[in-house]
Amino acid sequence: MTYDALVVAAHPDDAETQMGGTLAKLAQKGQRILLVDLCDGEPTEFGEPGERAEQAVEAARILGVERACLGLRDRLIVDSLEARLEVARLIRDCQPRWVYGTGDASVHPDHAAAAQIVRAAVFLARLGKWDHVAGGTRLAGQDPWAVDRLFFPHCKMEPPWSTFAFAVDVSAVYDRKRAALAAYASIFAKEDRLLEFYDAEDQYFGRMVGVKYAEIYRSHSPLVVEDPTVFAPGIHG
Numbered sequence: 001m002t003y004d005a006l007v008v009a010a011h012p013d014d015a016e017t018q019m020g021g022t023l024a025k026l027a028q029k030g031q032r033i034l035l036v037d038l039c040d041g042e043p044t045e046f047g048e049p050g051e052r053a054e055q056a057v058e059a060a061r062i063l064g065v066e067r068a069c070l071g072l073r074d075r076l077i078v079d080s081l082e083a084r085l086e087v088a089r090l091i092r093d094c095q096p097r098w099v100y101g102t103g104d105a106s107v108h109p110d111h112a113a114a115a116q117i118v119r120a121a122v123f124l125a126r127l128g129k130w131d132h133v134a135g136g137t138r139l140a141g142q143d144p145w146a147v148d149r150l151f152f153p154h155c156k157m158e159p160p161w162s163t164f165a166f167a168v169d170v171s172a173v174y175d176r177k178r179a180a181l182a183a184y185a186s187i188f189a190k191e192d193r194l195l196e197f198y199d200a201e202d203q204y205f206g207r208m209v210g211v212k213y214a215e216i217y218r219s220h221s222p223l224v225v226e227d228p229t230v231f232a233p234g235i236h237g
């Protein structure tokens with residue numbers, strides 16, 4: 001099964017929080033997207049076992065993406081050889097042009113591990129001759145796959161970025177992002193203002209780039225375009 005884009009996040013709700021608007025927008029444009037959670041996010045603060053998995057399915061349905069779970073352990077995700085090879089295998093299975101990982105995470109150790117795992121996996125996925133590598137049999141027999149781009153959305157547990165590579169205007173689909181996040185009733189307590197703060201951050205970056213709501217990204221390698229007219233107008237030219 002191949003996909004246009006692969007999103008690898010530590011927990012269910014990470015991708016929705018960081019880039020839910022972008023996912024809704026790309027899905028609307030017809031992209032086939034697989035969102036992979038490294039773990040199931042259990043246990044959750046305000047819910048029973050299994051609830052978060054149901055909420056994750058609902059959030060993916062709202063955004064128009066497919067979803068899978070890699071089955072690592074919540075709170076104990078580490079950048080291991082096994083995890084790198086498993087994600088590299090996934091990349092080779094899905095053959096995406098675009099991979100979205102986790103960017104510059106330092107607060108939550110699962111996020112920090114996820115960032116390293118995805119970076120390594122994108123590199124390993126494009127290498128051949130795994131049958132000559134001790135411990136590399138998981139990738140033997142698969143064709144190498146080089147992705148076009150590895151992008152990192154901003155993790156909202158981290159301080160805001162003062163610089164980023166690009167922003168996606170998600171104003172038109174912001175209701176859909178809100179609806180996807182609202183599906184996670186076991187994570188966001190009613191008295192918690194977290195969803196308001198997420199909204200505020202997307203508005204803040206929207207203000208910086210001259211739109212109502214924006215999600216920001218860094219790029220693993222320098223951006224290049226055939227045609228500079230593809231850019232939307234800048235707020236100050």
Ligand SMILES: [Zn+2]
Nearest residue numbers: 010011014111
């Ligand atoms: Zn997370």
